[in-house]
Amino acid sequence: xxxxxxxxxxxxxxxxxxxxxxxxxxxxxxxxxxxxxxxxxxxxxxxxxxxxxxxxxxxxxxxxxxxxxxxxxxxxxxxxxxxxxxxxxxxxxxxxxxxxxxxxxxxxxxxxxxxxxxxxxxxxxxxxxxxxxxxxxxxxxxxxxxxxxxxxxxxxxxxxxxxxxxxxxxxxxxxxxxxxxxxxxxxxxxxxxxxxxxxxxxxxxxxxxxxxxxxxxxxxxxxxxxxxxxxxxxxxxxxxxxxxxxxxxxxxxxxxxxxxxxxxxxxxxxxxxxxxxxxxxxxxxxxxxxxxxxxxxxxxxxxxxxxxxxxx
Numbered sequence: 164x165x166x167x168x169x170x171x172x173x174x175x176x177x178x179x180x181x182x183x184x185x186x187x188x189x190x191x192x193x194x195x196x197x198x199x200x201x202x203x204x205x206x207x208x209x210x211x212x213x214x215x216x217x218x219x220x221x222x223x224x225x226x227x228x229x230x231x232x233x234x235x236x237x238x239x240x241x242x243x244x245x246x247x248x249x250x251x252x253x254x255x256x257x258x259x260x261x262x263x264x265x266x267x268x269x270x271x272x273x274x275x276x277x278x279x280x281x282x283x284x285x286x287x288x289x290x291x292x293x294x295x296x297x298x299x300x301x302x303x304x305x306x307x308x309x310x311x312x313x314x315x316x317x318x319x320x321x322x323x324x325x326x327x328x329x330x331x332x333x334x335x336x337x338x339x340x341x342x343x344x345x346x347x348x349x350x351x352x353x354x355x356x357x358x359x360x361x362x363x364x365x366x367x368x369x370x371x372x373x374x375x376x377x378x379x380x381x382x383x384x385x386x387x388x389x390x391x392x393x394x395x396x397x398x399x400x401x402x403x404x405x406x407x408x409x410x411x412x413x414x415x416x417x418x419x420x421x422x423x424x425x426x427x428x429x430x431x432x433x434x435x436x437x438x439x440x441x442x443x444x445x446x447x448x449x450x451x452x453x454x455x456x457x458x459x460x461x462x463x464x465x466x467x468x469x470x471x472x473x474x475x
Contacts, residue, residue, distance in 0.1 A: 164435040164469060167196030167248070167443030169402075171458050172234045174224030174447055179237075181455045182229075186238045188459055189245060192466045196246040196278070197238060198402070198443050199231035201253055206288040214285060215370050215404075222448055232265055239273035246276045248443075250367055250402050251349040253284035255300040256293040259310035259327060267315060267338045275339030280367050280400070281308070282349040301354070302326070308346065308362050315343040347400050351379065360386025365440075369402035373419050373430050376401055377437040398440035403430070405446045405461070420444065424464075431469045 168189050171181045189197055205225040212219030231249040239247060247269070252262070270277045283300045284290060290297040306324045313322040314334045321331040338344050347367045348359035356379060359366050366383040368376045384394035403420035405427065412422040419430050434442055446452045446461045 164431075164439055165195035165441040166466070166469070167198055167246075167441060168194050168462055168465065169198045169200070169443060169445035169447060170234055170238065171447070171455075172199055172229035172231070173202070174222075174227060176447075176452065176454065176458055177227050177229055181458060182234060182238065183241060184455055185458055185462060186242055186245070188462055190242045192462065194245055194462075194466065196248055196441065196443060197235075197242075198248045198250050198445070199234050200228070200250060200445075201231050202228040203253075203256065203286075203289045204292060206286070210287040210291075211285060224448055232269060235277065236269050236272060239269060239276065243274075246278060247273055248278035248280060248347075248400070250280035250347075250369075250400070250443075251282035252279060253289065254281045254307045255295045255303040256284055256289060257307075259307040260314065260329060262307075263311045263314040263334070266311070266344060267336050270338040270340055270344050271336050275344075277338075277340075278345045278347060278400075280347045280349055281363075283355070301358070305358060305362065311346070312343055345398075347398070350383065353382065356382045357386045359383050360388075360392070361390045363397070365398040365400060367400040367402065369404055370418055372417055373433045373437070376419060376434070377439075380437070380439065399438070401434055401439055401442045403427075403442055403444050405444055405449055407449055407451075428468050435469055 171177055171185055186197055202225050205221050213221050235247045235249065266277060266279055283304045287297045290300065303326050306326050310322050310327050314320050315338055318333040319331045320334050322329040345364040347365035348363035349367045350356045350359045360383050366380060368379050380399045387394045387397055401419065406421040408422055411426060420427050431442060444465045446458065452458060
């Protein structure tokens with residue numbers, strides 16, 4: 164199982180120097196990938212409760228979030244091997260023509276190293292701010308995926324749909340990765356898992372117990388098989404949103420990577436045994452992650468966690 168790490172582009176540790184330090188150290192340590200996330204804004208009076216919090220409010224760290232693709236472009240210039248991923252771009256909030264151009268450009272600049280995680284977005288506030296019809300975001304996202312793939316195909320290209328219309332044109336640069344960079348869809352609901360099985364190159368999940376994530380993986384693979392695709396060629400990537408504790412957390416309902424070092428390691432072993440292809444650690448919201456040294460400490464600690472015994 165490949166291992167990755169989230170870049171420090173969220174919260175108080177989000178600085179250029181910290182991003183650079185983590186990127187270079189991750190490559191030196193042999194990590195397989197580096198990741199960003201998308202958050203456009205932090206509503207003061209949110210229309211939509213945050214599904215990841217008991218009080219429905221976004222964490223204070225979301226006050227500062229560097230833009231995901233800009234961060235990856237910067238990191239592409241200072242690394243040479245490690246893959247670069249965003250988990251996830253909320254697709255309906257971006258016009259697919261401009262997004263296709265940006266992704267192809269980053270793929271060229273990085274030498275073919277980008278993975279694009281895509282979702283539909285859960286925040287009505289962000290949908291409003293980007294002039295996105297919130298209730299239509301599923302259909303918009305489906306069509307946007309088709310636009311991306313059309314524009315990355317050989318010229319001349321065109322697309323004619325309900326939401327987007329591109330007359331016959333030449334569109335370059337094309338991505339290094341062909342037929343296009345991997346598209347991994349973030350999904351939880353059955354309809355979203357069905358969509359991922361039909362359209363995506365892989366599945367990505369987070370913020371749920373290991374058993375639930377493995378069940379989602381199975382649903383995605385069955386949907387892919389029903390669509391005439393080979394599930395063995397479609398990887399699963401799990402974002403481990405770390406919440407490290409000194410005392411064990413009751414396993415019932417415990418999200419992946421929550422608990423003691425031993426519990427986190429056990430989660431990673433179970434993901435590996437369950438056939439997960441890649442997992443990456445996001446320590447953006449760990450309470451003691453307050454400066455560069457703490458981020459680099461987690462980076463060092465998590466490397467090889469699946470293979471090596473975990474000490475207290």
